[in-house]
Amino acid sequence: MVVMPTETVYGLAADAFQAQAVGQIFQAKGRPANHPLIVHIGSLGQLESVAIAIPSRALDLAQVFWPGPLTLVLPKHPSVPAEVTGGLDSVAVRMPNHQQALKLLTFAGTPVCAPSANRFTGLSPTRAHDVDPSLGAFAILDGGECQVGIESTVLDLTGDCPIVLRPGDIGAESLSAILGTEVSVSGEASPKSPGQHPRHYAPITPVFLVETLLPEQAGLTLGDPSNPDQIKMNGDPRQYARALYAALSALDRKSLSGIYIERPPQSGEWAAVWDRLQRATSRE
Numbered sequence: 001m002v003v004m005p006t007e008t009v010y011g012l013a014a015d016a017f018q019a020q021a022v023g024q025i026f027q028a029k030g031r032p033a034n035h036p037l038i039v040h041i042g043s044l045g046q047l048e049s050v051a052i053a054i055p056s057r058a059l060d061l062a063q064v065f066w067p068g069p070l071t072l073v074l075p076k077h078p079s080v081p082a083e084v085t086g087g088l089d090s091v092a093v094r095m096p097n098h099q100q101a102l103k104l105l106t107f108a109g110t111p112v113c114a115p116s117a118n119r120f121t122g123l124s125p126t127r128a129h130d131v132d133p134s135l136g137a138f139a140i141l142d143g144g145e146c147q148v149g150i151e152s153t154v155l156d157l158t159g160d161c162p163i164v165l166r167p168g169d170i171g172a173e174s175l176s177a178i179l180g181t182e183v184s185v186s187g188e189a190s191p192k193s194p195g196q197h198p199r200h201y202a203p204i205t206p207v208f209l210v211e212t213l214l215p216e217q218a219g220l221t222l223g224d225p226s227n228p229d230q231i232k233m234n235g236d237p238r239q240y241a242r243a244l245y246a247a248l249s250a251l252d253r254k255s256l257s258g259i260y261i262e263r264p265p266q267s268g269e270w271a272a273v274w275d276r277l278q279r280a281t282s283r284e
């Protein structure tokens, strides 16, 4: 297991074809065995080794968005160990847009599965020093600060209609524009996407959503901070997403009684941020 930087978050990576190595990832994260992992490829040529019956719309999207923060769910190649996909007959694949990740993939010469490098339900690291050393990785590759900052968009292409299973930097409208068809967005706790636990991406400190931070509260504000435990967030959804996990992780280290987050706008471009905020504040 090696911690690999990507443009979204740091991943805990291992050879996708070695069931034993894959098992180590589940063990290190404390992740339930039925939560499937994302397979990362370094070239389009590797796609055929992990997926079969690849629809042309997958290739259309790959051409535009890869390398990048888009994960495609496709029919699984029989040689991918069942451990990777939690027993499903589909596999999630993406090509990360990060030079070190692509170098690692080329050097390894094999696709690697890589969930976010954190313990189950915890915050995903977006900087090397936020990676939990107790995960037991052989090495942590420091690739600097992740430029996207939240996990990739997961798009299911196994059905008639493409479905966004996890919102991310690439929105449903952008996907729809390339495909020329409608792309739907799955609701909460989609049975199609195991591993979308309601409480996910959460710090240890309890997190609450509020309209406006009180002067004495600690948390994330869109206005001007009134104490040192308030972090000013950017009003642009992309910049906000990029800084979100690092900000939560910094506050989480302060042993506060609570972290309060001012509600961002409800509009569509905030969908991915809202998804993570709802999971961070879920009490389930």
Ligand code: TXA
Pocket (backbone or CB within 6 Å): 006, 008, 009, 010, 011, 012, 035, 036, 037, 038, 069, 071, 073, 085, 088, 090, 091, 092, 096, 114, 115, 116, 117, 150, 151, 152, 154, 165, 166, 192, 193, 194, 195, 196
């Ligand atoms: O940005 C990312 O995708 C990061 C970096 C490291 O690449 N990885 C990541 O992996 O977020 P992970 O394991 O934390 O998230 C995997 C997501 C889950 O939401 C899971 O439900 C979905 O992908 N997934 C994986 N395989 C699937 C499948 N066969 N069918 C449906 N959903 C799948």
Ligand code: MG
Pocket (backbone or CB within 6 Å): 115, 116, 124
């Ligand atoms: Mg994760």
